[in-house]
Structure formats: C-alpha cells, structure tokens
Amino acid sequence: MPPLSGFEHIVRAREPLAQHTWFRLGGAADYFAEPTSIDELSGLVKRCAELGWPVRLLGGGSNLLVRDEGVPGVVVRLSAGSFRHTTVRESRIVCGGGAKLGHAISAAVGQGLAGLETLVGIPGTVGGALHGNSGTEVGDIGPWTESATVMLRTGEIVTRQRDELRFGYRASSLDELAILEASFQLERESPEVLTKRMQRQWIIAKASQPAGELSMGCIFKNPLGATAAALIEQAGLKGSRSGQVEICGAHPNFFISGTGATSRDVLNLIELVRNQVQSRLGVTLSPQIEVW
Ligand SMILES: Cc1cc2nc3c(=O)[nH]c(=O)nc-3n(C[C@H](O)[C@H](O)[C@H](O)COP(=O)(O)OP(=O)(O)OC[C@H]3O[C@@H](n4cnc5c(N)ncnc54)[C@H](O)[C@@H]3O)c2cc1C
Known part of the structure; x- marks a missing residue:
C-alpha cells in the first residue's frame, strides 16, 4: 500500500516549491498537501508521525528560502477555504x-x-x-x-x-x-x-521595499539599536553579489535574484554579508528568513 494512501486527493508528489515562495527558488517537496479540513490535516499528520516523516507548514512563502536540494517529507499549505x-x-x-x-x-x-x-x-x-x-x-x-x-x-x-x-x-x-x-x-x-x-x-x-523586481525582503533581523540595512551599507556591501543574486542598492536588507539564480547563491550571499559585517563592524547579523 502506498504510504499516503487515502490522501491521494490532497497530496501531490515532487511538487516544485519555487512557485510557492517569493524568491521563486529551490527544489521540490517530496509530497505537498492541501487538506480541505482540520480532520484531514490531523489524519495526514498522524500518518506522517507513524511513518517518521517530517511535516512542514508553508504560508505565503515570503519568509522562506527552499534549498536547491528540495525538502524531504510533506509540506502542507492551508489553502482551502476552511483555513x-x-x-x-x-x-x-x-x-x-x-x-x-x-x-x-x-x-x-x-x-x-x-x-x-x-x-x-x-x-x-x-x-x-x-x-x-x-x-x-x-x-x-x-x-x-x-x-x-x-x-x-x-x-x-x-x-x-x-x-x-x-x-x-x-x-x-x-x-x-x-x-x-x-x-x-x-x-x-x-x-x-x-x-x-x-x-x-x-x-x-x-x-521600504524594492519595486518590480524578484526580491526577497528582511533577509536579516535588525540587531539591537541598529538596522540591518544601515549596517550592510556601512560595511560597503551595497550591490555585492553571489552568482545571480545581489544586495539591493536602494534597500540593502533585500536581495534581488536574476535569471539562473539558485538558493545556493542566496546562502552564499548571506554568509558573505554576515562575515563582512562581523569583521568590519563587529556586529553579528542573524538571518530573519528561514531556510528549508
Ligand atoms: C517584500 C517583503 C516585505 C516584507 N516586510 C516585512 C516586514 O515589514 N516585517 C516583517 O516582520 N516581515 C516582513 N517580511 C517577511 C515576511 O513577509 C513575514 O515574515 C511574513 O509574516 C511571513 O508569512 P508567510 O505566510 O509568508 O510565512 P512563510 O514564509 O510561508 O513561513 C514562514 C514560517 O512560518 C511558518 N508558518 C507559516 N504558516 C504557518 C501556520 N499556519 N502554522 C504554523 N507555522 C506557519 C512556516 O513553517 C515558516 O517556519 C517581508 C517579506 C517580503 C518578501
């Protein structure tokens, strides 16, 4: 019996997640579920617990970066009217x-x-x-x-x-x-x-947001007493890039992705910013976006 039998009407296999996130990047979810009721969601969650499969909740995908390798287990979106x-x-x-x-x-x-x-x-x-x-x-x-x-x-x-x-x-x-x-x-x-x-x-x-570009916002949390944007600018990083992803010139706490960009580019740019802000200004920036 297939592991998710009985849930075929709400589950799709190998769903590309890029289309569900603001950055339009990243790989597929092993399974993607859109339950229509709380009972259905509860049944699915219990089945996943039995199988030992991870379950993650996706909202509007505006604070998420999905890795290029994709996401194991089940990603759930509460898109039905009842939610x-x-x-x-x-x-x-x-x-x-x-x-x-x-x-x-x-x-x-x-x-x-x-x-x-x-x-x-x-x-x-x-x-x-x-x-x-x-x-x-x-x-x-x-x-x-x-x-x-x-x-x-x-x-x-x-x-x-x-x-x-x-x-x-x-x-x-x-x-x-x-x-x-x-x-x-x-x-x-x-x-x-x-x-x-x-x-x-x-x-x-x-x-405070870039207009008309494929952007992802509030990449870093603001540390106490400063804004991440001001620190990135002070560290001279405006416009820095990794692969096809660059720091937005006008709004440095946003990244802009170009054609062919990958999640790896975003992760590398996050690392670059954190290292440079730490070494030049002595401040540790923590990412606000979550990485799956
Ligand atoms: C252009 C732009 C501007 C932004 N401006 C701001 C801003 O001014 N202030 C700010 O705080 N943020 C801002 N953000 C970040 C983002 O919009 C917020 O964090 C937003 O609230 C995330 O909601 P989401 O539904 O998109 O969550 P997602 O990105 O889908 O998920 C984020 C996290 O929430 C969890 N989650 C989502 N839905 C549920 C649920 N129903 N139950 C349990 N967990 C759930 C996910 O599992 C994940 O861990 C901005 C982002 C962009 C792209």
Whole structure:
C-alpha cells in the first residue's frame, strides 16, 4: 500500500516549491498537501508521525528560502477555504491560519477596528505572521493576539490563550506544527481615520521595499539599536553579489535574484554579508528568513 494512501486527493508528489515562495527558488517537496479540513490535516499528520516523516507548514512563502536540494517529507499549505476565513465579531477578528494577512487587515479596518493596520504591506498569511511575530517599526502582530488554536505534531488540537503566548522580536512561542486559527482583540476607531492611517503605512511599507523586481525582503533581523540595512551599507556591501543574486542598492536588507539564480547563491550571499559585517563592524547579523 502506498504510504499516503487515502490522501491521494490532497497530496501531490515532487511538487516544485519555487512557485510557492517569493524568491521563486529551490527544489521540490517530496509530497505537498492541501487538506480541505482540520480532520484531514490531523489524519495526514498522524500518518506522517507513524511513518517518521517530517511535516512542514508553508504560508505565503515570503519568509522562506527552499534549498536547491528540495525538502524531504510533506509540506502542507492551508489553502482551502476552511483555513482562510476572516470573521469580525464585535471588537474581535477571528482568522484562519491560512488567511492572507492583508485580508485580515482590510476586514478589521473596514469594520473600524484598529491595531492590525500597522502591519499593512507585509506579505504572507496570518499563520506565518504569528509564527514570526511579524511587524513594522510601529507595531507587531503579537500584542493584538488574544488566542491561537494550533495543531501539535501528534495531530492533537490545543487552544493557547493570551497568557500562554510569548512574543519577542520576530519570534513567538507559536512554534507548534500548524496555527489553525487566531483571535485578535482590537480597538474601536473610525474607519475613515483608520483607512487614512493604513494608506500612510502602506506608502511607508512600499517605499521600504524594492519595486518590480524578484526580491526577497528582511533577509536579516535588525540587531539591537541598529538596522540591518544601515549596517550592510556601512560595511560597503551595497550591490555585492553571489552568482545571480545581489544586495539591493536602494534597500540593502533585500536581495534581488536574476535569471539562473539558485538558493545556493542566496546562502552564499548571506554568509558573505554576515562575515563582512562581523569583521568590519563587529556586529553579528542573524538571518530573519528561514531556510528549508
Ligand atoms: C517584500 C517583503 C516585505 C516584507 N516586510 C516585512 C516586514 O515589514 N516585517 C516583517 O516582520 N516581515 C516582513 N517580511 C517577511 C515576511 O513577509 C513575514 O515574515 C511574513 O509574516 C511571513 O508569512 P508567510 O505566510 O509568508 O510565512 P512563510 O514564509 O510561508 O513561513 C514562514 C514560517 O512560518 C511558518 N508558518 C507559516 N504558516 C504557518 C501556520 N499556519 N502554522 C504554523 N507555522 C506557519 C512556516 O513553517 C515558516 O517556519 C517581508 C517579506 C517580503 C518578501
């Protein structure tokens, strides 16, 4: 019997992952699954546990670099409608882990609920944003989070309340297998005022990202008291390259990939930047992007 029998309708073998990530690089997943319900996901996770296969969650792929060799085991994407809902209830918004962060922000703003608009311009999903406590200079997603329902690697489902959740700079305690749903407690404000604030934030976000190029952003975390972009510039690395990948001149914490680029080029450039910033400025940069 094939190892994933019974799941054929939601699983594809040797799925190229480049098409699911912002950088459009990297190899294939052994198996790629898009479950349609929590029960299906739980069944699949339990089967993988029996087989000893790794399972990984893919959101919008905006903070991920997939190695050229690809990814063993199963990559799951919560693309079905049952994982992408966004519901506003009084001053709360409840979102599926696979919902686009941008949709959650628009729904909240449209209902006159303030808090999440500070995140406008960040690509990806609600699950991805919670996993890494995504944010901007004016705020992160963590403080607005009231609870999160997660699936453990055993397939069991648990709801974590605010007092159990920990959020730090681009990090959270939500490192369980899958964030299925989250509830955000927001503050009432006039939709007009909020819309203006969101538009202002959108302009700031877009001005801090390269336009119209195949780019990957926020490669490094900002160390305490400095920005990674300023340090890369200070170290004289703007425009440096490895193979077909180069540091963006206008936004040095972004890499731009050209035709024929590989994930190895990105990894080499990350190493080059870390070594040069360390030796020239004495600062250790940590990558923000995750490597699979
Ligand atoms: C142009 C650009 C601008 C950006 N600007 C910012 C910014 O201003 N601030 C900022 O913080 N980041 C920024 N980022 C980085 C990125 O957009 C965020 O980290 C984003 O929240 C990642 O979400 P995602 O759904 O794409 O996650 P992915 O990249 O798909 O995954 C990232 C991690 O989250 C995990 N994950 C994803 N979904 C789930 C889930 N449902 N359950 C459990 N784990 C999950 C994955 O397993 C992986 O470990 C930017 C990226 C780009 C390309």
